[in-house]
Amino acid sequence: MTGQSRSIQDILMDRLKVTQDIAAANVEHMRLNQKASGMMVLDMKDEEDGVVDEAREVARRQNEAALERSADRINALEGRLSALDAEIDAVMKKEN
Numbered sequence: 001m002t003g004q005s006r007s008i009q010d011i012l013m014d015r016l017k018v019t020q021d022i023a024a025a026n027v028e029h030m031r032l033n034q035k036a037s038g039m040m041v042l043d044m045k046d047e048e049d050g051v052v053d054e055a056r057e058v059a060r061r062q063n064e065a066a067l068e069r070s071a072d073r074i075n076a077l078e079g080r081l082s083a084l085d086a087e088i089d090a091v092m093k094k095e096n
Contacts (some may be wrong), residue, residue: 008091015084022077029070036063 038076046053 005091005094006087008088008095011084011087011089011091015081016086018077018081022081023075025074029067029074031068031072032063032067036060036067039063052060 039056042053042056046056
C-alpha cells in the first residue's frame with residue numbers, strides 16, 4: 001500500500017515510542033556523565049597523591065566513546081521525533 005499516508009493514531013504511537021526511547025537514552029547519558037565526573041574526582045585525588053592509574057585511563061576513554069555514541073543516539077532519536085512531528089503536521093493539514 002505504497003502512497004497511502006498513515007493514520008494519525010499510528011504516527012502518535014510511533015511518536016510515543018520514540019519519546020520513551022529518548023527518555024531512556026537520556027538516562028543512560030546522565031549515567032555516563034556521572035561516571036565521568038566520578039573518574040575526574042579520582043583523578044584529582046591521584047594527582048595530589050602522585051599516583052597514575054592506567055586502568056582508569058582505559059576506562060575513561062571507553063566512557064568517553066560511550067558518551068559520544070549516546071549523544072549520537074539521542075540526536076538520531078530527536079531527528080526521528082522531528083520527522084514524526086512533520087508527518088503529524090502534514091496529516092493534520094491534509095485532514096483540514
